[in-house]
């Protein structure tokens with residue numbers, strides 16, 4: 001079968017790969033709509049851990065169930081389901097320590113397009129259908145369901161780990177798709193004031209619609225200073241990092257409050273070496289600032305909860321899909337769109 005793969009670092013293409021083999025708890029699925037994301041761009045161009053040759057890429061997908069294993073109880077061929085980007089192995093013994101994402105090894109919950117073949121193929125396997133696949137409410141569009149499997153859950157994870165209380169001032173660094181959902185998540189969790197950081201006009205407009213009070217840009221001067229000026233010199237209660245580079249990490253520590261502030265990171269920091277920890281604003285190691293780093297929440301129940309947020313009108317993630325392409329052979333073009341980010345792009349959906 002045909003699949004879009006990582007041939008070697010920095011080189012992608014279409015090749016024939018073996019069809020997946022059904023397992024007793026598993027399901028074979030056919031992608032209906034997929035979205036390449038910045039993580040795919042990182043996997044291809046960003047280095048990172050060594051990947052298997054001709055690794056099938058992709059982890060954002062709405063799919064049709066083609067076949068189910070003999071022990072699958074809740075899904076049947078023909079159903080259209082949401083496939084979580086993060087798929088913990090719930091039979092892993094580390095789960096009993098509540099270690100859902102790194103149970104048996106670092107990033108063991110991040111399998112699709114990483115340690116197991118991804119979704120950019122004619123077919124793919126989900127090894128444990130009942131605990132992984134998410135039922136989509138009938139009223140949802142493909143765009144809405146597709147945005148829930150990674151973008152919504154990741155942005156919300158950033159907000160959930162930021163210790164947000166009613167009335168808080170929250171900074172969201174980066175307003176790509178994940179940051180925009182972090183803005184929405186922070187608003188739902190009770191932030192009074194959300195200072196979003198970004199400058200692309202299409203994202204700025206969206207940030208206001210999702211709950212930002214103000215959008216700050218590095219083009220208007222030092223970001224830390226801009227936040228300090230707006231918070232009487234105290235800093236923000238929480239800072240959620242959803243984009244940027246190593247310097248962004250240091251800025252987040254600079255601009256979060258002493259004693260009670262939390263920096264919540266869901267951003268990918270490429271390369272090797274260390275992230276900078278500013279000694280002064282870090283109180284020389286005694287500032288009482290919390291730093292939380294996290295991979296997105298995944299699995300069936302989580303994604304069904306995200307889909308519920310859409311069903312009942314709490315969020316409108318379909319707004320993030322600015323570009324549509326059709327056909328498996330358009331995935332390469334879509335990946336390059338995510339890499340090059342034309343001015344009017346937030347997310348691209350490829351209908352297969």
Ligand SMILES: [Zn+2]
Nearest residue numbers: 037039060150
């Ligand atoms: Zn993704």
